[in-house]
Amino acid sequence: MPEITRDEVAHLATLARIDLSDAELDHLAPQLSVILESVASITGVAGDDVPPTSHAIPLTNVFRDDVVTPSLTAEQALAMAPASEQQRFLVPRILGDEQ
Amino acid sequence: MAADLASGATTSVALTRAHLDRISAVDGAVHALLHVDAEGALAQAAASDARRAAGSPASGLDGVPIAVKDVLATEGLPTTCGSKILEGWVPPYDATVAARLRAAGLPILGKTNMDEFAMGSSTEHSAYGPTHNPWDLDRIPGGSGGGSAAAVAAFEAPLAIGTDTGGSIRQPGAVTGTVGVKPTYGGVSRYGLVAMANSLDQAGPVTRTVLDSALLHEVIGGYDPMDSTSIDEPLGALADAARQGAAGDMTGVRIGVITELGGEGYQAGVQQRFDEAVALLVKAGAEVVEVSCPSFVHALAAYYLIMPSEASSNLARFDAMRYGLRVVPDGDPSAEDVMRASRDAGFGDEVKRRIILGTYALSSGYYDAYYGQAQKVRTLISRDFEAAFAQADVLVSPTAPTTAFKIGAKLDDPVAMYLNDVATIPANLAGIPGLSLPAGLAPEDGLPVGFQVLAPALADDRLYRVGAALEALLENEWGGALLDRAPALEEATA
Amino acid sequence: MTDLMSYDDAMAAFDPAMGLEVHVELNTATKMFCGCPTEFGAEPNTQTCPTCLGLPGSLPVVNGKAIESAMRIGLALNCEIAEWCRFARKNYFYPDMPKNFQTSQYDEPIAFDGYLDVEVDGEIFRVDIERAHMEEDTGKSLHVGGSTGRIQGADYSLVDYNRAGIPLIEIVTRPIMGAGEKAPAVAKAYVATLRDLLLGLDVSDVRMEQGSMRCDVNLSLSPKGAGTLGTRTETKNVNSLRSVERAARYEVSRQAALLAAGGSILQETRHWHEDTGVTTAGREKSDADDYRYFPEPDLVPVAPSREWVAELKAGLPEPLRDKRARLQGDWGFTDLEMRDVVASDAVGLIEETIAAGSSPQAARKWWVAELTRRANEDGVELTELPITPEQVARIQALVDEGAINDKLARQVFDGVLAGEGEPDAVVAARGLAVVSDDGALGEAIDRAIAANPDVADKIREGKVAAAGALIGAVMKDMRGQADAGRVRELVLEKLS
């Protein structure tokens, strides 16, 4: 039976970048366990012979021509930014490596 | 209304102003709208009147005002998705649906309330407070599009746009006595629809009559190159199908009643009104068959894995870097710290629950057992539908298992809340179209009951034909529209 | 200080295995999933739209040209082209990635199972290609504050999303085994050959210095002859051809020293520092790297018809090795000369120089002998030297016209490389023209005769061969700018 521990929830919250409080973790872990239990019935329902469906309506090869369309102005792009400087989005210092 | 505009009996400005007045009068009690754009709507109405005076209306619905669910991007109008994290966000672009409404001349009255990021079945999960059901203000209007349904039911807007990922157009329609349609997946562009679950989301009409839905569907639907999943095929003659159906003749139409969507777990009065409606269709000449869709028992589980998985990824962009709420914790916070704090403060409980659940279902080691299995169940459900549609032209069921429940009743029991969507979810998983229309009031509580019609992909016209027929038959029984029996809200507000 | 083992000692004890991941920006007019332009160097945030900014509600639509380019690259690398494949979302948070997932391909690449033959010292090495897949680039950050302008120690960063969404093809090799001590040279030759192949396909600008081609070098060592794969490091930021070889050699020496001392290799990302020539530790690989891949629901599968694939295959340019053989014949180079040309990475430059009017031998002489030496001295790629094939051709034309000689030509190269302008301008500004003016030459000859009376006497006696000494003295006097032929004539005239 799937059981999701408080530590697992904390790890998932880190992956999802949500700063959950202790109280939230205490609250969420049992709730998620109940939800998981209710969906657990799904394991084993369909075997290897059943192909997965990622798109309900089967379409393929939808492409766009390589033709430039108007971009936003920098002003429009930055209008909703929490902070900007030098026509760029200002973000707090970035941890970790250069990508 | 469109007829009155065409005949000159009224003007768009008059209509728009009347609805804005109605909003002022009752929305304090209903709280269907998050943002009202009186000035913009009146300007669009005036432009519409000018077009009509010049003899060149932009569409059959030119001048009829509309309310739009706050999950669709509207250029220059706030778009919050019912979330604190998007408070004050004004998109620099229009969703294709919004652009088509504007192009067809429908003044946009404002944006309707919803469960945060469309996650819910009751509109209680809006960060801006719940919407109240016009039939009983202590009850929920369904969700996530409770605002759109309530606005139409409360006569605050003649038409509205909703979105339906697991039933968010149809279930609110059912519990508010309105008509709601989820079109075939790919039939209405998703460009500008803030995604909850991309492979399931679909925008559609919320109206008082089946014909109105068909007319609105024709305005917003059809191919859009901005949406890769948009189907490049004609929509079909939807309004014509509705007009044809309204004659009430169902001879030769095969109607399949889905065994798995009824009986146990369904409120007695809901089941009763549903059975009566089926009987009316039979009387009108329809042939009724029982069809079984055995995989539907797994639909809810598949949905509650696919939807949060996709949502967890979609909602990652709300990170306080480019737009939206930025919470800066004390000290010398890094970008990562700001993301974590902002997302904690900006998302509500239900959103966090689903993000965590989706993160779990997609993580390595669990993917095959959960997301992978859920995708396979989609295949099984599509096969069930295929077999059922071999026996019937349309399939029918109650839209929701119960009438509207009391606000707060299921807030702490997510699994019970999720059960509201049990009858609507299979259509989303298979991408097929579905319609809900009022089937009367449940005898035990006097609240509206919804009747769901499902059709094969791209056969949306069948929904309108059968829906309009049943609507005509029922109204004939009732001697008028169901909404005419809704309580007068002015008294409740006063 | 990091312990290093000498490269030769390391190679005596270990076998290297290398893998290369090369990211190439395509030169399409628009981005991978939206119609924004891709031009390099635009004002910040002027080439963005709701889609490439990841605004709520926006949707991607695949650029058909990018799909075509990806397939042509795959075909040129002798890959299979998928009959059906999808895009996937690679989920991780980073401020320069607008959606906090990268739309990429995961287990269904568009091209797979290919190879590229590369030549090192006349020997052919076959590099197996595992896959070539499509993805999108991220935005670019400017780090403000701190002393270095680097990410570490910065106070905050400024992000420009113009680059976000530019189509990338990631080409991944299988581990290159059995190259032994030549492994770093094979790696460099692979990247150079790949660059030439992409240039020939006209699918990318492949400017490593502008970041339109970026390379990660994976390297591991195993005990000599063991035939196993050791723990590998992934060195990022290797952004020039020279660096590919240098970084690989550095990692060999570093890992060998660690292993020889009984240590073990950490599976980690490392960063190459062009300036200091070392790699430093980056992020350790951990289970936090859970990218939660799943098929991109906003895009439909790509299923190229076999007819389309065949058509693209038929339209591929001449294979690189065939082209080289043809050019060698056309130019009349010996095998050895051609090998030097390839080793100097000068094939394309020579081709262009000849196109600008130079003879093949002259073009080869300047690029391979003269300019390669200068590039090495400056620590840059030959292609990065600030001189164009047209300029080289013009300098040779000046020699052919007799306006300058080879010795002066070297001074013209100095001037052009120092940014003094076009060859003719350098000649004029530096006053480098060959002097054949009889007056000036006559004075110098008189000085030479006065300084070497015995030599002059010998010539007067009819020993014409002695003239060479006087000519040499005149040339020295004129600092090489004299027309040697005219000097000889004048000397003989004066002393007959």
Ligand SMILES: [Mg+2]
């Ligand atoms: Mg990659």
Ligand SMILES: [Zn+2]
């Ligand atoms: Zn763009």
